[in-house]
Amino acid sequence: MADKLTKRADDYAQWYNDLVLKADLAEHSDVRGCMVIEAARLCDLGEDAIRIGRYVQGHRPRECILPTLHSQKLSRQGGQPCGRLREGMCRGHTLPPKSDPVHGVVVDPTAKLEEELIIRPTSETIIWNTYRGWVKSYRDLPLLINQWANVVRWEMRTRLFLRTAEFLWQEGHTAHATREEAVEETERMLQVYTTFAEEYLAIPVIRGVKTASERFAGAEDTYCIEAMMQDGKALQAGTSHFLGQNFAKAFDVVFANKENQQEHVWATSWGVSTRLVGALIVTHSDDNGLVLPPKLAPTQVAVVPIAKNAEQMEAVKDYFAPALAAMRAKGITVKFDDDDTKKPGWKFAEYEFKGYPVRIAIGPQDMENGTVEVARRDTMEKQVMQVIDLAEKVEHLLKPSKATSSESLGIA
Amino acid sequence: MADKLTKRADDYAQWYNDLVLKADLAEHSDVRGCMVIEAARLCDLGEDAIRIGRYVQGHRPRECILPTLHSQKLSRQGGQPCGRLREGMCRGHTLPPKSDPVHGVVVDPTAKLEEELIIRPTSETIIWNTYRGWVKSYRDLPLLINQWANVVRWEMRTRLFLRTAEFLWQEGHTAHATREEAVEETERMLQVYTTFAEEYLAIPVIRGVKTASERFAGAEDTYCIEAMMQDGKALQAGTSHFLGQNFAKAFDVVFANKENQQEHVWATSWGVSTRLVGALIVTHSDDNGLVLPPKLAPTQVAVVPIAKNAEQMEAVKDYFAPALAAMRAKGITVKFDDDDTKKPGWKFAEYEFKGYPVRIAIGPQDMENGTVEVARRDTMEKQVMQVIDLAEKVEHLLKPSKATSSESLGIA
Numbered sequence: 001m002a003d004k005l006t007k008r009a010d011d012y013a014q015w016y017n018d019l020v021l022k023a024d025l026a027e028h029s030d031v032r033g034c035m036v037i038e039a040a041r042l043c044d045l046g047e048d049a050i051r052i053g054r055y056v057q058g059h060r061p062r063e064c065i066l067p068t069l070h071s072q073k074l075s076r077q078g079g080q081p082c083g084r085l086r087e088g089m090c091r092g093h094t095l096p097p098k099s100d101p102v103h104g105v106v107v108d109p110t111a112k113l114e115e116e117l118i119i120r121p122t123s124e125t126i127i128w129n130t131y132r133g134w135v136k137s138y139r140d141l142p143l144l145i146n147q148w149a150n151v152v153r154w155e156m157r158t159r160l161f162l163r164t165a166e167f168l169w170q171e172g173h174t175a176h177a178t179r180e181e182a183v184e185e186t187e188r189m190l191q192v193y194t195t196f197a198e199e200y201l202a203i204p205v206i207r208g209v210k211t212a213s214e215r216f217a218g219a220e221d222t223y224c225i226e227a228m229m230q231d232g233k234a235l236q237a238g239t240s241h242f243l244g245q246n247f248a249k250a251f252d253v254v255f256a257n258k259e260n261q262q263e264h265v266w267a268t269s270w271g272v273s274t275r276l277v278g279a280l281i282v283t284h285s286d287d288n289g290l291v292l293p294p295k296l297a298p299t300q301v302a303v304v305p306i307a308k309n310a311e312q313m314e315a316v317k318d319y320f321a322p323a324l325a326a327m328r329a330k331g332i333t334v335k336f337d338d339d340d341t342k343k344p345g346w347k348f349a350e351y352e353f354k355g356y357p358v359r360i361a362i363g364p365q366d367m368e369n370g371t372v373e374v375a376r377r378d379t380m381e382k383q384v385m386q387v388i389d390l391a392e393k394v395e396h397l398l399k400p401s402k403a404t405s406s407e408s409l410g411i412a
Numbered sequence: 413m414a415d416k417l418t419k420r421a422d423d424y425a426q427w428y429n430d431l432v433l434k435a436d437l438a439e440h441s442d443v444r445g446c447m448v449i450e451a452a453r454l455c456d457l458g459e460d461a462i463r464i465g466r467y468v469q470g471h472r473p474r475e476c477i478l479p480t481l482h483s484q485k486l487s488r489q490g491g492q493p494c495g496r497l498r499e500g501m502c503r504g505h506t507l508p509p510k511s512d513p514v515h516g517v518v519v520d521p522t523a524k525l526e527e528e529l530i531i532r533p534t535s536e537t538i539i540w541n542t543y544r545g546w547v548k549s550y551r552d553l554p555l556l557i558n559q560w561a562n563v564v565r566w567e568m569r570t571r572l573f574l575r576t577a578e579f580l581w582q583e584g585h586t587a588h589a590t591r592e593e594a595v596e597e598t599e600r601m602l603q604v605y606t607t608f609a610e611e612y613l614a615i616p617v618i619r620g621v622k623t624a625s626e627r628f629a630g631a632e633d634t635y636c637i638e639a640m641m642q643d644g645k646a647l648q649a650g651t652s653h654f655l656g657q658n659f660a661k662a663f664d665v666v667f668a669n670k671e672n673q674q675e676h677v678w679a680t681s682w683g684v685s686t687r688l689v690g691a692l693i694v695t696h697s698d699d700n701g702l703v704l705p706p707k708l709a710p711t712q713v714a715v716v717p718i719a720k721n722a723e724q725m726e727a728v729k730d731y732f733a734p735a736l737a738a739m740r741a742k743g744i745t746v747k748f749d750d751d752d753t754k755k756p757g758w759k760f761a762e763y764e765f766k767g768y769p770v771r772i773a774i775g776p777q778d779m780e781n782g783t784v785e786v787a788r789r790d791t792m793e794k795q796v797m798q799v800i801d802l803a804e805k806v807e808h809l810l811k812p813s814k815a816t817s818s819e820s821l822g823i824a
Contacts, residue, residue, distance in 0.1 A: 027545070029538060031529060034479035036542050067446035067578050068480070068531075068562055117443060119480075119531070126441060130448050133439070150480055150562070166479050 005353075007287050012231040013159070016282060020160045023290045023354055025277070033158030033165030037274070064145045066126045069117045119152045124218065124243075124269060127173040128251035135175060135265055137256045142185070143175040143265075161278030162235070169273035175248070175265040177257065182266035186242040189270040190223045193238035201276065202293040203227050203283045205237055216269075220244035229282040237279045240270035284378070290355030291378055294398040301327065301334040301394060302351040306344050306363040313338055319367050319387070326391035332398065352377060358397055360390075417765075419699050424643040425571070428694060432572045435702045435766055437689070445570030445577030449686070476557045478538045481529045531564045536630065536655075536681060539585040540663035547587060547677055549668045554597070555587040555677075573690030574647070581685035587660070587677040589669065594678035598654040601682040602635045605650035613688065614705045615639050615695045617649055628681075632656035641694040649691050655679035696790070702767030703790055706810040713739065713746040713806060714763040718756050718775040725750055731779050731799070738803035744810065764789060770809055772802075 005022065006014040020026055026035045120126065127145065135143060152166045172189065176182040190207060197203045205225040215222040219241040226234045248254070248264035257263050284291040294300050303324070305316035317338065327334050335356075337347055344361065351359045352375075361373040372390060375382045376397055385393055417434065418426040432438055438447045532538065539557065547555060564578045584601065588594040602619060609615045617637040627634040631653040638646045660666070660676035669675050696703040706712050715736070717728035729750065739746050747768075749759055756773065763771045764787075773785040784802060787794045788809055797805055 027542070029479045030541060031479060031481045034481055036479065036538070037477040065449040065580065067441045067443060067448065068564070069443045069446055069578065126448070129442060130439070152480070166481065168477065 005287065005289060008230060012229075015287070016162075016278075017160065019281060019285055019290065025281075026160050028160070031165065033155055033163075035160055035164055035166075064147050066120075066123050066130075066147055066149065068120055068150070120149075121151055121153045122269075122271075123147070123149070123151075123171055123173065124247055127269075128247040128253060128267075131173075131175055131265075132251055132253045135253055135255050138177050138258055141175055141177045141255060141265065142181065144172065145174070146170060146172045159278070161274055161281070163275070167274045169271045171271040172269060174268045175253065176267070177255065177263075177265065179244070179266050182244075182268050183242055186221070186223060186240045186268045186270070189240040189268070190225065190238075193225050193240065193270070193272055196272075197225055197227065197237055197276075197279075200293075200295060201280050201283075203237065203276075203279055206234075210239075216241045218243060218246050220246070227279045227283060235275075235279055235282065237276060238270075238272040241268060243267035243269060285355070288380070289353030292355040292357060294357045297333075297355065297357050299333045299335045299356060300398055301332060301358045301360060302347070302356040303334060303336045303360045303362070304344050304347045304351070305336070305338060306361060307340075310340070312364070313340065315367065316362050320362055320372075323372075323387050323390040327394055330391055330395050332391070332394060358394055360394075417699060417701060420642060424641075427699070428574075428690075429572065431693060431697055431702065437693075437702075438572050440572070443577065445567055445575075447572055447576055447578075476559050478532075478535050478542075478559055478561065480532055480562070532561075533563055533565045534681075534683075535559070535561070535563075535583055535585065536659055539681075540659040540665060540679075543585075543587055543677075544663055544665045547665055547667050550589050550670055553587055553589045553667060553677065554593065556584065557586070558582060558584045571690070573686055573693070575687070579686045581683045583683040584681060586680045587665065588679070589667065589675075589677065591656070591678050594656075594680050595654055598633070598635060598652045598680045598682070601652040601680070602637065602650075605637050605652065605682070605684055608684070609637055609639065609649055609688070609691075612705075612707060613692050613695075615649065615688075615691055618646075622651075628653045630655060630658050632658070639691045639695060647687075647691055647694065649688060650682075650684040652682035653680060655681060697767070700792070701765030704767040704769060706769045709745075709767065709769050711745045711747045711768060712810055713744060713770045713772060714759070714768040715746060715748045715772045715774070716756050716759045716763070717748070717750060718773060719752075722752070724776070725752065727779065728774050732774055732784075735784075735799050735802040739806055742803055742807050744803070744806060770806055772806075 004018070006018050008015045026037045028034070029036050118125075131143065134140060148168065148170050150166055150168050151171075155163050155165055158164050174182070174185050176185060194205055194207055197205045205227050207223065207225055210216075210222040210224055216239065221242040223240045223242075224236050225238045227237045229235050243266075245264040245266055247267050253265050254262045255265055280292070280296070281290065284293070303320065305313060305320070307313040307316050317336075320336070324334060324336060339347075342350075348359065348361070355377055357377050359375045359377070361375070363373075366372050366384075366387075369384075370387055371384050372387050373382060374385050374390075374394070374397070416430070418430050420427045438449045440446070441448050530537075543555065546552060560580065560582050562578055562580050563583075567575050567577055570576050586594070586597050588597060606617055606619055609617045617639050619635070619637055622628075622634040622636055628651065633654040635652045635654075636648050637650045639649045641647050655678075657676040657678060659679050665677050666674045667677055692704070692708070693702065696705070715732065717725060717732070719725040719728050729748075732748070736746060736748060751759075754762075760771065760773070767789055769789050771787045771789070773787070775785075778784050778796075778799075782799055783796050784799050785794055786797050786802075786806070786809070
């Protein structure tokens with residue numbers, strides 16, 4: 001595996017691409033910039049962020065499911081154009097197909113949609129068209145909506161996870177009675193993302209405010225967290241926008257304040273996406289393959305028994321059974337790999353490449369000595385340990401030096 | 413609320429539509445047949461089904477995220493057309509917009525996509541194009557993939573939840589070495605859906621096999637569960653398809669069997685969708701509003717204190733505090749509604765309309781007698797109960813007469 005991986009020093013971009021493909025995290029689909037994501041566990045990141053967001057906010061945002069398609073008319077509603085998004089969008093028209101999914105779709109070129117539709121690049125348009133109906137009075141505020149969704153942006157250059165035409169994200173949209181409250185929400189979510197990146201993903205980030213030209217179109221201020229890739233380039237890892245009253249004015253979203261006067265609401269939006277998976281890879285991984293923080297690894301420990309025949313394999317299993325049970329009782333996820341069609345050397349390479357945080361090997365010598373060999377992936381250090389209290393020691397190895405945000409927030 | 417609800421006897425379709433909108437379950441978006449779904453809890457149905465599916469299968473399907481867009485070329489791959497889907501599809505081309513989300517999108521009419529793209533109506537095309545790379549040998553089988561996704565079908569007549577242009581669903585796609593194993597999988601999933609509908613949603617269903625003309629295009633057999641609406645019409649609530657070798661042949665997915673001969677794999681696919689939310693509504697609800705099975709209700713118990721002033725409200729709170737704590741300790745979700753801007757009568761109507769399974773009222777008389785009034789939504793029966801052991805009694809009320817599938821499967 002690792003020997004087929006391009007070295008970072010030779011070609012950083014190629015190293016990244018090789019790694020994502022060879023570690024089976026994702027693959028290209030038939031449409032440029034779109035992908036099939038295989039390791040769904042990694043993509044729960046956004047949902048974890050939502051949970052953290054909920055907790056920190058102290059009030060649970062309502063979860064909504066917003067439609068993928070919206071009309072051109074609606075998206076034009078705000079008035080004349082004032083800028084240009086870097087991203088493109090899809091425009092669709094609907095056709096009755098003359099065929100079926102197994103034999104191929106042939107669309108009818110004469111059939112046309114009554115109106116052209118936009119595939120969402122983000123959901124502000126739909127949200128603010130919807131909020132107009134939901135917000136009447138100060139009692140309806142703050143209004144906090146969150147969704148986990150797919151969006152499409154026609155990027156010129158795409159890279160798996162880091163920049164794809166379609167990506168998944170968590171997008172929050174909030175409406176507030178005052179500017180101060182909206183600014184506070186914007187800053188709160190930036191802090192939530194910072195905590196999540198640093199304590200859960202172990203990705204150090206720099207917080208900042210975007211310049212006017214880099215700002216999200218429609219925002220008064222765009223706050224962001226930026227991670228650093230190993231080639232020294234910055235990677236935007238999450239954004240939180242203070243939208244002022246721009247969307248409220250464009251979509252005429254007003255509320256009656258306590259004095260019964262009509263005011264436009266103040267808004268924020270914020271999101272992190274599957275790009276965080278890319279950030280995770282470029283932050284931790286090395287020329288030997290993936291490196292994953294233990295909290296995030298789908299399986300934390302791989303155990304490789306070294307046995308020449310079925311009888312020896314049974315002996316190793318018996319020897320290791322108490323340690324295995326003890327680890328599992330602690331909630332550690334362990335794979336005991338007794339596949340006899342693969343050699344131990346192949347397994348070592350595989351688990352190293354796939355970023356299992358801890359790999360344990362058990363040979364005949366170990367069984368005589370009451371030991372096992374423990375290798376940690378991040379530092380590549382190997383250590384011989386007693387099997388008797390192995391679970392405690394492995395638990396310690398897997399514990400991050402800082403408490404994870406989940407733990408420190410009490411929502412582990 | 414309920415007085416503005418059309419009676420079922422007067423206009424069943426209108427009753428349904430009123431109910432969905434007035435109970436805030438969903439609303440129409442700006443695109444025909446698309447909706448904003450507000451009560452996300454109801455839409456976790458599909459994900460519950462996935463969990464049940466995993467358990468029953470005894471082997472966890474891999475979770476995947478497949479792209480929304482695929483190329484026309486790919487969807488034509490199978491050869492000449494052989495039928496016509498009832499559903500339409502979207503065809504897109506991509507354009508760089510000249511504007512931003514707050515001020516409206518203006519697409520450039522001169523920009524065109526290099527190729528036309530299809531928004532998925534289902535994912536067989538992408539799955540089978542992907543499986544070609546994943547399946548090499550009998551050791552790779554069975555291959556079980558599941559995803560929770562949005563799909564688009566251009567329906568002529570749409571109804572919230574029951575038939576929408578975009579809907580969310582759980583779609584499973586499996587590949588097997590033999591016909592027998594694939595048929596077994598098809599039947600197993602039909603049973604999973606049956607159990608889920610009957611024991612979790614409390615929806616009685618009839619299992620059956622579709623006629624050739626109703627069959628999913630590309631399937632050799634389509635099994636389904638059908639629920640019955642209160643107007644006596646059937647509602648297809650879930651399908652499980654035996655696909656034979658059709659997709660494997662169209663996409664050239666072959667494997668080396670144990671004798672090292674190349675064979676096409678055998679396939680199934682199966683899905684349940686947000687339509688189940690519609691099925692739930694039309695099965696249980698009545699002229700007074702929503703009725704929800706306790707397992708599914710976002711909040712199971714609403715408590716309405718009857719108090720004339722802040723002092724009385726405090727007294728009711730103190731009186732009810734032990735019962736409230738005891739219910740919550742049992743995992744019962746309870747809303748204690750001390751909002752003094754709404755009258756108790758308004759609250760009674762609201763909770764009845766929204767389908768809270770149990771509503772408790774506490775008046776001055778109750779406090780003297782050590783009682784509360786308990787109303788159950790399904791039968792509309794009211795009962796005076798002692799407050800002392802209320803939690804046990806409410807727990808009993810909320811318990812379904814049959815064990816839920818989650819419980820009986822040990823995964824509650």
